[in-house]
Amino acid sequence: MPVSVFYEQLIKQGEIQEHEVSYATINRLLKKHSMAGRNHISFHSEKERKRFAYDKVNVLWxxxxxxxxxxxxxxxxxxxxxxxxxxxxxxxxxxxxFFTSEKFDGLREVTREALIRRGKPSIIYADNGKIYRSETLQHACAQLGITLAHTQPYNPKAKGYV
Incomplete structure (x- = not known):
């Protein structure tokens, strides 16, 4: 619901007086309490997120x-x-x-060097980008005994270290 409609409803229902409480005040309060964004009110709270971290090196990359x-x-x-x-x-x-393209060849080189330098992880956790969904990466991980896990689509907050 747009904040402007919510503001007008508050006035219409007699909850506030237009000359006493401005639209900007309502908008600011809703944003402060994470109930508004981009001038729209959200009555659904965001899913609770908990941090996770493995307690051993090379479990998850x-x-x-x-x-x-x-x-x-x-x-x-x-x-x-x-x-x-x-x-x-x-x-x-x-x-x-760094590479000048975002193709699989770069990922292949980075993966090879990482494995040579630091050993094999149990799990590789990646987003749903094309290079991470490639059959070549899936096959290589399977051959090496590495679990390839992906984030849920359109969920950028599920990652975020890099």
């Missing part, structure tokens, strides 16, 4: 791809992408590298 800076290559500006793993327990980065 989170994988992620982040957008990096633009760099000049042969006089042309190219976007970069950081592909990284981070250990859930120690927060150590087994390996991370």
């Amino acid at each position: 989170q994988a992620d791809l982040s957008h990096g800076p633009y760099i000049s290559i042969n006089g042309k500006m190219k976007k970069t992408f950081l592909i990284a793993y981070i250990d859930d327990c120690s927060r150590l980065v087994p390996y991370a590298q």
Whole structure:
């Protein structure tokens, strides 16, 4: 429900007087108590989230791809992408590298280097990006005895270390 409609209903029902309480005050109070966002009221509270972390190194690695800076290559500006793993327990980065594309070749290289440098995790936890859903990664993880787990779709708060 738009905050403006809610404000008008409060006035109409006699709960507040227009000259005593402004729209901005109602909007600010609703936002302060996490009941409004983008000028709409939400009567549904967000699902409670609890932190989790494994107590041993190499149990779970989170994988992620982040957008990096633009760099000049042969006089042309190219976007970069950081592909990284981070250990859930120690927060150590087994390996991370910037690439100029977000294709599977970069993930293959980062995965190989991370495994060589830090050993094998029990679980790799990734979002639903195309490179993390590839059959090649699923097959490689299965061959190595690594569980490949994915976040729920459209749930960016389920991750967030990288």
